[in-house]
Amino acid sequence: MTVQLPSQIVVDRFLPTARSMLASALSERGFAQRDIADRLGVSQAAVSGYLAGERGEEERFAEHPRMQATVERIADxxxxxxxxxxxxxxxxxELVREFEDRGPICAVHEEEMPALEGMGCDLCVRGRDRAVQAERDVLSNVRRAVRTFANAPAVAAHVxxxxxxxxxALPEATDETDVAAVPGRIHAMRGGINVPSNPEFGxxxxxxxxxxxxxxxxPSIRGAVNLATSDDLLAAAPEDAVAFDADYEDRRDRLxxxxxxxxxxVVYHEGAFGIEPITYVLGETAVEAVETATDLIARANREA
Incomplete structure (x- = not known):
């Protein structure tokens, strides 16, 4: 018997299967082999081999519904x-972590190291750090929301x-360090949107x-985006939109x-001396807040 780490299973069996499945999924969507190779970090010859079926897939991975769904989601x-x-x-x-926790990677590992059989792979299960996972989920959601905002039509005029x-915000957030956003903010530039960096907490x-x-x-409200308050935007806002005093002092308590x-x-203020009028659009996630904001902008532009 040889000592084998689960990471070897990932490299030797999982990764080739994932690459093969992704190569096929991207090819079906019209990607050229050169583009697929760039995406997967392999040579074009390797992609050709994947598409020709010359590089075997691990069936337990390839036939797993979670693997298939992940590949389709990435390709889409x-x-x-x-x-x-x-x-x-x-x-x-995330898929690797799931497969290592009494999943297909665990099963293959037990075959390669019979001494693990019947042990439930507890030696390899590290237990998920839910706090870290929550942070990753929030950052990922903000990134998606920012891309949606930046690619939406006619939003620059409302920045x-x-x-x-x-x-x-993270669940049960208490202060600004529990809220992820874009350092330096997003600005309108030459009719488009400039995003200076990836989101960070605080x-x-x-x-x-x-x-x-x-x-x-x-507590279900965890996402937000701000826009410039305007007559057109307020005319398009829902009837329950709430106005508040623009003053910064004790703003959180007053809100x-x-x-x-x-x-x-939708909540908004109409500005004050040295304070620009701002509208805040809220949602259960950053993506939902941005989708609501872009819909509001679309209505405002139509009615302008």
């Missing part, structure tokens, strides 16, 4: 542009001079303050009091 994400390489890697790593931010102050006040009143009877999806 690459095709639509809604998933980047970072998110694809996150999807595959405030101080910039827009897209934010999402990168927002004003959007985070509004979001934390909303979450304190309704929590306003939200005591429920949290609307």
């Amino acid at each position: 994400g690459f095709e639509s542009g809604r998933m980047d390489d970072y998110e694809a890697l996150a999807e595959l790593l 405030p001079n101080v910039g827009t931010n897209v934010a999402m 990168a927002s102050q004003h959007v985070a303050t509004t979001l934390l006040a909303a979450a304190a009143a309704d 929590e009091a306003r939200f005591a009877d429920g949290v609307p999806r």
